[in-house]
Amino acid sequence: MLNLRGVEIRKGALDGPAQARLIEALRPVLKAAPLFTPTMPNGKPLSVRMTSAGSLGWVTDKGGYRYQPTHPKGMAWPAIPPEVLDLWHGVTGQDRAPDCCLINYYGEGARMGLHQDRDEADLTWPVVSLSLGDDALFRIGNTSRGGKTESVWLNSGDVVVMGGPARLIYHGIDRIRFGSSRLLPKGGRLNLTLRVAG
Numbered sequence: 055m056l057n058l059r060g061v062e063i064r065k066g067a068l069d070g071p072a073q074a075r076l077i078e079a080l081r082p083v084l085k086a087a088p089l090f091t092p093t094m095p096n097g098k099p100l101s102v103r104m105t106s107a108g109s110l111g112w113v114t115d116k117g118g119y120r121y122q123p124t125h126p127k128g129m130a131w132p133a134i135p136p137e138v139l140d141l142w143h144g145v146t147g148q149d150r151a152p153d154c155c156l157i158n159y160y161g162e163g164a165r166m167g168l169h170q171d172r173d174e175a176d177l178t179w180p181v182v183s184l185s186l187g188d189d190a191l192f193r194i195g196n197t198s199r200g201g202k203t204e205s206v207w208l209n210s211g212d213v214v215v216m217g218g219p220a221r222l223i224y225h226g227i228d229r230i231r232f233g234s235s236r237l238l239p240k241g242g243r244l245n246l247t248l249r250v251a252g
């Protein structure tokens with residue numbers, strides 16, 4: 055395990071078969087709650103497409119960043135698959151389940167700027183994130199804006215945990231190596247982010 059500024063990076067936490075099982079488990083979720091292109095509060099589209107599973111999903115549009123119980127198309131989010139819940143319980147050792155599994159899809163050229171995860175009601179819960187598919191360059195900054203940053207490549211099956219003093223650390227994805235993994239038939243990267251949100 056790698057520890058970068060308090061952020062735990064569990065390289066190879068999931069082996070190939072476990073990754074393939076997760077992709078299978080996510081297929082019906084993505085069918086029930088299709089990926090959409092979110093926009094920043096200023097109207098600018100994000101390059102990642104996203105959706106959620108769980109009682110709450112994270113959305114952003116002209117109304118701002120928030121958690122809500124429904125997909126932008128109006129339906130409730132599908133349940134978080136048991137395989138994903140097992141990962142959370144195994145990593146956190148907590149009985150409480152996450153109420154949101156945010157699913158980010160990075161196609162060719164997609165990225166995510168440096169940000170803090172701070173829309174959750176209780177910031178004492180860790181954020182657990184799983185990488186599936188193409189490699190991604192993950193950048194870690196500081197708990198306030200600015201300052202030096204460090205980067206690390208995340209590969210399929212890696213798990214990142216942001217908790218404790220690192221819960222509010224700035225982080226982002228600079229770029230992916232499109233086509234570096236064969237896990238997703240059409241390429242790209244799926245990132246699952248598990249959180250106690252409400």
Ligand SMILES: O=C(O)CCC(=O)C(=O)O
Binds near residue numbers: 158166171225
């Ligand atoms: O894609 C990633 O690894 C990070 C995603 C992320 O930071 C987020 O959804 O808040």
Ligand SMILES: [Fe+2]
Binds near residue numbers: 169170171225
């Ligand atoms: Fe984040």
